[in-house]
Amino acid sequence: MRRPCVPFVAALMALPLLQSCDRGVRPPLIAIIVPSQDNPFFKAEADAAAVRARALGYRVRIDSHGDDAYLQDNLIDAAIASGAKAIVLDNAGTDASISAVRRATRAGIACFLIDRDIAATGIAKAQIIADNDQGARIVAAEFVRRMGAAGGDYAELLGKESDTNAQVRTRGFHAVLDGDKQLHRVAAQSADWSQSEAFDKTEVILQSHATIKGIIAGNDTMALGAVAAARSSGRPVAVITGFDGSPDALAAIKSAQLSATTLQPAAIISRMAVDELDRYLKTGTTGKPERQIIPCDLVTPSNVDEFVDFEKIR
Numbered sequence: 001m002r003r004p005c006v007p008f009v010a011a012l013m014a015l016p017l018l019q020s021c022d023r024g025v026r027p028p029l030i031a032i033i034v035p036s037q038d039n040p041f042f043k044a045e046a047d048a049a050a051v052r053a054r055a056l057g058y059r060v061r062i063d064s065h066g067d068d069a070y071l072q073d074n075l076i077d078a079a080i081a082s083g084a085k086a087i088v089l090d091n092a093g094t095d096a097s098i099s100a101v102r103r104a105t106r107a108g109i110a111c112f113l114i115d116r117d118i119a120a121t122g123i124a125k126a127q128i129i130a131d132n133d134q135g136a137r138i139v140a141a142e143f144v145r146r147m148g149a150a151g152g153d154y155a156e157l158l159g160k161e162s163d164t165n166a167q168v169r170t171r172g173f174h175a176v177l178d179g180d181k182q183l184h185r186v187a188a189q190s191a192d193w194s195q196s197e198a199f200d201k202t203e204v205i206l207q208s209h210a211t212i213k214g215i216i217a218g219n220d221t222m223a224l225g226a227v228a229a230a231r232s233s234g235r236p237v238a239v240i241t242g243f244d245g246s247p248d249a250l251a252a253i254k255s256a257q258l259s260a261t262t263l264q265p266a267a268i269i270s271r272m273a274v275d276e277l278d279r280y281l282k283t284g285t286t287g288k289p290e291r292q293i294i295p296c297d298l299v300t301p302s303n304v305d306e307f308v309d310f311e312k313i314r
Helices: 006-023 040-055 069-081 098-106 132-147 164-177 195-208 220-233 247-254 266-283
Strands: 029-034 059-064 086-089 110-114 126-130 152-158 183-190 212-217 239-241 261-263 291-294 297-299
Touching (some): 029 040, 040 059, 086 266, 098 110, 110 266, 132 152, 132 164, 132 212, 132 297, 164 183, 183 195, 195 212, 212 220, 220 239, 220 247, 247 261, 247 297, 266 291
Parallel strands (some): 029 059, 029 086, 086 110, 110 126, 152 183, 152 212, 212 239
């Protein structure tokens, strides 16, 4: 009996692998595009989306557009050219992003928006956003409570003026604050979501207004800038609140430097987007309405231990 030669046997064993390669075994690509990977909130949502996508068998590419609609357009074009099957996008503007999302959709790429919506429906497969109005109202109510019955003078630090969320949050704040006649806003400055800019603006505000008792900020980064400025200037501010629920803000609440914040469930929203895109790619439907609004949580010293990495854990 003749024994088959070793090279022939090896070739037979390799044949299924070659056929598998011919069929294409590279996992589908998901493009995750966020404003920044340096900001802890945006990094958390990108990381949560990436972890879930990889667990479901997808390849992942993460990019950031820096709130620049032109750069976002380029990243969308790169996703199209790379053959991405879906895009998870925290966009660069409610109006400025419509054409980019439409272009990707027409190229056959399903778009799933997180954190920020666009001013159009029927283009993205899902728009999953935190309820910024509800989140603003609950932290504003806590701000009022902490300011006390006597009220007092306060300042507001606003986010990037072009950002829809900044506008929604300040409207939510004032839906509550303006109802208390003992509260008086004596200063309002945009600090563009920046901690260093908030530090500088707060120093000037405190120098100009000696009676300020509280500062309400449109995000945690600015709130922490205000905390640092108050400490640096030797001017204690009784009440400072933020918005987002960042790890640094939670630490500041635990150390009694920050009074409260609102937690946006960034990790939950990102995982929801990836789960829905997975279902869409496999079945042709998400099984959900396009617009999905997710409630926020108030974080105070009494419940701060219930939250970790932009998520409620118990």
